[in-house]
Amino acid sequence: MRLSLTAERRIDAPPEAVFALALDSERFPALFTGYGPIPALKRITPLAPPAVGALRSLENSDGSKLMERITELEPPRLHAYTLSGLRPPLAWLAREGHARWEFEADRSEGVDATRVAWRYEFELTSPLAWPLAAPLLRGCMRAAMARCLERMAQALEGAWRGERR
DSSP: OEEEEEEEEEESSOHHHHHHHHTOTTTGGGGOOOBTTBOOEEEEEESSSSSTTOEEEEEETTSOEEEEEEEEEETTTEEEEEEEOOOTTHHHHEEEEEEEEEEEEEOTTSSOEEEEEEEEEEEESOGGGHHHHHHIIIIIIHHHHHHHHHHHHHHHHHHHHHHHO
């Protein structure tokens, strides 16, 4: 059984810049601040250059460590990965997460912008996990994702406006 989440946002910067920030192991951790029981991201350590099959080690603010394996990579359009190593209490509810970031150019308002869709599909440990997993992930993880996209927009939009002057 799987549980799906989506966070979307338009960011006033070109897809190349938004894509680069989403994969930036130095800058991205400060943008994912968590929400409720979902911890903030403290550090990302790439174990190989970005490519399909490459691993990234993640350290969270609560001391937990996770692993990302890149499953799709098409700069600047698509980045997907599998998140594993969840620890209790989340590990009691979900085995792993499958994330997919899509970046689509959007010139509808006359500026170089990007429509970002960040989707997560969590593989639940059992159908019995649904009553707890659904509110936790839909409430807290989706909020953490939306907050992260907002922080990405704040980081990029000011810099991008400055470059266009």
